[in-house]
Amino acid sequence: MKDAAPQTVYLKDYAPPAYLVDEVHLTFRLAPTATRVLSRIRFRPNPESSSRDFFLHGESLTPIRAAIDGQEVRPDITEAGLTCAVPDAPFTWEAEVEISPETNTALEGLYMSRGMYCTQCEAEGFRKITWYPDRPDVMAPFTVRIEGDAPVLLSNGNPVGVGEGWAEWHDPWPKPAYLFALVAGDLVAHRDSFVTRSGKTVDLALWVRPGDEGKCAWGMEALKASMRWDEARYGREYDLDVFNIVAVDDFNMGAMENKGLNIFNSAAVLASPDTATDANFERIESIIAHEYFHNWTGNRITCRDWFQLCLKEGLTVFRDQEFTSDMRSAAVKRIEDVRMLRARQFPEDQGPLAHPVRPESYQEINNFYTATVYEKGAEVIGMLKRLVGDAGYSKALDLYFDRHDGQACTIEDWLKVFEDATGRDLSQFKLWYSQAGTPRVSVEESFEGGTYTLTFTQHTPPTPGQEEKRPLVVPIAVGLLSPNGDEVVPTRMLELTEARQSFAFEGLASKPVPSILRDFSAPVVLERAASRAERAFLMAHDTDPFNRWEAARSLARDSLIATIREGAAPDADWLEGLAAMLRDDTLDPAFRAQVLALPTQSELAQALADRGQTPDPDAIHGAVEGLKDAMARHLSDLAPGLYDAMRVTGPYAPDAEQSGKRALGNAMLGLISRRDAGALAARQYAEADNMTLALAALACLLRVGKGSAELAAFHERWKDDRLVMDKWFALQIAEAKPESAVETAARLTEHPAFDWKNPNRFRAVMGALAGHHAGFHRADGAGYALLADWLIRLDPVNPQTAARMMTAFQTWRRYDAGRQAHAKAALERIAATPDLSRDGAEMVGRMLG
Ligand code: 0A1
Numbered sequence: 001m002k003d004a005a006p007q008t009v010y011l012k013d014y015a016p017p018a019y020l021v022d023e024v025h026l027t028f029r030l031a032p033t034a035t036r037v038l039s040r041i042r043f044r045p046n047p048e049s050s051s052r053d054f055f056l057h058g059e060s061l062t063p064i065r066a067a068i069d070g071q072e073v074r075p076d077i078t079e080a081g082l083t084c085a086v087p088d089a090p091f092t093w094e095a096e097v098e099i100s101p102e103t104n105t106a107l108e109g110l111y112m113s114r115g116m117y118c119t120q121c122e123a124e125g126f127r128k129i130t131w132y133p134d135r136p137d138v139m140a141p142f143t144v145r146i147e148g149d150a151p152v153l154l155s156n157g158n159p160v161g162v163g164e165g166w167a168e169w170h171d172p173w174p175k176p177a178y179l180f181a182l183v184a185g186d187l188v189a190h191r192d193s194f195v196t197r198s199g200k201t202v203d204l205a206l207w208v209r210p211g212d213e214g215k216c217a218w219g220m221e222a223l224k225a226s227m228r229w230d231e232a233r234y235g236r237e238y239d240l241d242v243f244n245i246v247a248v249d250d251f252n253m254g255a256m257e258n259k260g261l262n263i264f265n266s267a268a269v270l271a272s273p274d275t276a277t278d279a280n281f282e283r284i285e286s287i288i289a290h291e292y293f294h295n296w297t298g299n300r301i302t303c304r305d306w307f308q309l310c311l312k313e314g315l316t317v318f319r320d321q322e323f324t325s326d327m328r329s330a331a332v333k334r335i336e337d338v339r340m341l342r343a344r345q346f347p348e349d350q351g352p353l354a355h356p357v358r359p360e361s362y363q364e365i366n367n368f369y370t371a372t373v374y375e376k377g378a379e380v381i382g383m384l385k386r387l388v389g390d391a392g393y394s395k396a397l398d399l400y401f402d403r404h405d406g407q408a409c410t411i412e413d414w415l416k417v418f419e420d421a422t423g424r425d426l427s428q429f430k431l432w433y434s435q436a437g438t439p440r441v442s443v444e445e446s447f448e449g450g451t452y453t454l455t456f457t458q459h460t461p462p463t464p465g466q467e468e469k470r471p472l473v474v475p476i477a478v479g480l481l482s483p484n485g486d487e488v489v490p491t492r493m494l495e496l497t498e499a500r501q502s503f504a505f506e507g508l509a510s511k512p513v514p515s516i517l518r519d520f521s522a523p524v525v526l527e528r529a530a531s532r533a534e535r536a537f538l539m540a541h542d543t544d545p546f547n548r549w550e551a552a553r554s555l556a557r558d559s560l561i562a563t564i565r566e567g568a569a570p571d572a573d574w575l576e577g578l579a580a581m582l583r584d585d586t587l588d589p590a591f592r593a594q595v596l597a598l599p600t601q602s603e604l605a606q607a608l609a610d611r612g613q614t615p616d617p618d619a620i621h622g623a624v625e626g627l628k629d630a631m632a633r634h635l636s637d638l639a640p641g642l643y644d645a646m647r648v649t650g651p652y653a654p655d656a657e658q659s660g661k662r663a664l665g666n667a668m669l670g671l672i673s674r675r676d677a678g679a680l681a682a683r684q685y686a687e688a689d690n691m692t693l694a695l696a697a698l699a700c701l702l703r704v705g706k707g708s709a710e711l712a713a714f715h716e717r718w719k720d721d722r723l724v725m726d727k728w729f730a731l732q733i734a735e736a737k738p739e740s741a742v743e744t745a746a747r748l749t750e751h752p753a754f755d756w757k758n759p760n761r762f763r764a765v766m767g768a769l770a771g772h773h774a775g776f777h778r779a780d781g782a783g784y785a786l787l788a789d790w791l792i793r794l795d796p797v798n799p800q801t802a803a804r805m806m807t808a809f810q811t812w813r814r815y816d817a818g819r820q821a822h823a824k825a826a827l828e829r830i831a832a833t834p835d836l837s838r839d840g841a842e843m844v845g846r847m848l849g
Pocket residue numbers: 120122123252253254255256257290291313366369800
């Protein structure tokens with residue numbers, strides 16, 4: 001249980017560590033409830049610090065003994081750590097503690113997952129393993145000895161010895177404690193190797209439970225592709241003899257980049273065609289890449305303190321996005337990333353949890369692994385690259401790796417390499433790191449004497465603790481089209497730096513049609529009163545695929561809003577434009593599938609709130625269903641043919657081409673099911689030889705009120721596969737009617753397989769409920785109450801996962817008074833829970849505040 005009295009940590013209070021560490025030796029004697037951890041650590045006073053106070057973090061440790069230079073000492077031990085008198089010169093600290101991995105349900109520190117020992121130390125978990133200066137600016141080489149009866153004993157770095165019941169590892173690269181890892185268990189390896197560009201062979205292994213060997217091939221291919229890509233695109237080579245990945249079933253996040261020993265949530269690495277969907281395969285490829293890329297951006301160069309989290313996360317997300325763009329379709333990847341940004345980051349940035357990409361204070365750092373730090377952090381780097389150009393970016397990155405290898409750095413260090421490499425002053429740009437909120441950019445146009453002028457106005461609404469906002473540097477990519485569809489001005493990067501600023505394009509024969517914010521060149525809301533005709537034109541003709549998609553998307557959104565507000569019929573021009581795009585075989589099927597995806601119901605709720613209207617979740621749901629019916633009707637002639645054309649022959653591959661076809665085929669199935677009562681879906685389900693086709697067909701059946709036999713058969717077939725069962729749980733809630741989503745979720749919590757202490761299973765049920773917009777926001781508050789019940793139950797067991805799920809409430813203030821009262825009551829009930837964790841207390845406090 002964490003300290004309940006909230007303590008706020010501030011960026012401005014940073015002070016360098018009083019002592020540095022030259023070497024760490026750890027010995028683990030593993031036992032489920034009584035593991036002994038022996039440490040021998042070489043400390044020396046830090047010449048950069050004026051403090052001589054010796055403090056080591058430590059939580060939930062049973063002290064056995066401690067010594068300095070061989071002499072027993074009696075340190076002052078508190079709940080948070082210890083202090084001790086130490087020599088005014090380098091010295092050796094030795095300690096022995098006892099910990100209990102088996103009872104560690106928070107999954108932070110050393111814990112057990114179904115009989116297997118594993119660790120999670122980011123951000124502050126190492127202090128639950130032994131006493132240590134658990135802060136990222138203390139870096140040291142580690143030697144680790146593991147003693148235990150498990151057949152496989154792994155830690156960071158290179159293996160230096162192994163025998164019956166023991167193994168020793170040495171990691172020569174200085175690292176902060178948060179990158180420490182240990183795994184012990186009955187595991188089998190899927191092995192391969194990689195030869196680096198300088199000719200070194202690296203042994204690769206993906207460690208899984210016996211039985212999961214058949215789900216490793218894809219992860220391994222993704223790893224090798226990532227290693228090749230980082231050499232080719234960033235000149236970064238791997239730096240150890242081995243690279244190990246382990247899959248664990250109980251994990252709070254997706255994966256963790258521990259040096260040389262990445263630990264993955266099994267959902268983020270294990271896949272086979274019959275158990276994983278195309279989307280799962282793509283996600284696995286990108287997470288493998290992400291964790292691997294951290295080896296340079298995060299591990300070799302790490303963060304000075306946790307306020308700098310975006311230094312490693314924003315950059316590494318940006319790099320994994322570039323990787324996926326290169327491996328698959330760049331246009332489709334950009335659309336996917338923007339959809340995700342709008343679905344996850346925009347609500348955060350526009351609500352009570354808004355915080356800068358580099359936060360300035362926190363109570364619990366685990367609450368700041370957010371879409372803002374990760375995804376907006378990546379967008380900020382994308383803007384930087386647009387502003388300095390490809391060559392400037394690669395010069396700056398080379399300088400970053402040269403200058404800062406082996407260091408713990410700040411955003412100031414990061415921006416300085418760009419300034420030094422390109423000569424650009426980035427002081428205004430830096431505001432992107434300190435100013436929270438989504439900027440709104442509006443546009444006016446004029447055309448006179450052959451000169452076309454665009455005038456932009458930018459404005460960022462206030463966010464908690466930041467009333468006043470300053471103008472940002474906003475790169476706006478603009479191209480101009482002539483009325484016949486030719487591009488008259490190719491993409492030009494405009495740099496908006498003022499609150500209001502104009503840009504002129506001269507020498508034009510006629511008034512052009514502008515394509516603004518191409519490729520989504522900045523994470524802003526573009527407010528533009530373009531006519532429907534103009535957007536239909538861009539949907540048909542824009543040469544920028546992102547903006548083509550965006551034009552279609554905004555027409556769909558406005559059509560839905562018009563239906564909700566005044567019962568308007570679906571926009572016929574949009575439906576016609578859609579049909580034309582679907583018929584266009586020159587367009588990538590994956591892109592066409594993206595064009596068919598409607599805005600989320602939560603996005604529509606925000607769009608209504610932005611227009612001064614209180615969103616009604618039932619009305620939004622009704623409008624979306626109505627539009628989908630209209631699409632099914634309007635596209636009924638072409639859907640069956642397109643469905644057939646998207647059939648994949650030959651063996652399954654999760655590549656861009658095949659998954660694009662299946663995505664478009666499944667979208668057609670969704671439309672067809674609305675009119676054939678699920679007949680085709682039943683056939684697809686019966687014939688499916690992969691999870692992508694099976695799951696989509698089952699979803700269609702449930703949506704039209706069928707599929708109970710298939711659902712039972714699915715359960716029977718997959719009841720022993722935890723990852724597939726997560727899908728079985730989530731799907732039933734996602735496809736429930738708004739009035740029964742809560743009851744479906746409640747019923748599933750009674751199912752014997754609802755293992756709520758497993759984060760994946762908890763998220764499968766509660767995450768699906770929170771994601772069901774009309775179901776969760778039910779007028780009687782039943783959705784809020786059910787989620788609150790379970791969050792209160794989970795909080796003492798696993799505060800991190802409970803606190804992350806609390807974000808489901810972040811939009812509560814945009815709904816009507818009745819719903820607000822129910823949501824507030826649910827939040828207050830959580831807040832009033834005795835001994836609520838620091839994680840949970842901070843989250844509800846911010847949402848109620
Ligand atoms: N650094 C990891 C994510 C991660 C963060 C925190 C964790 O526990 C609190 C676990 C993983 C990444 O970016 O992949």
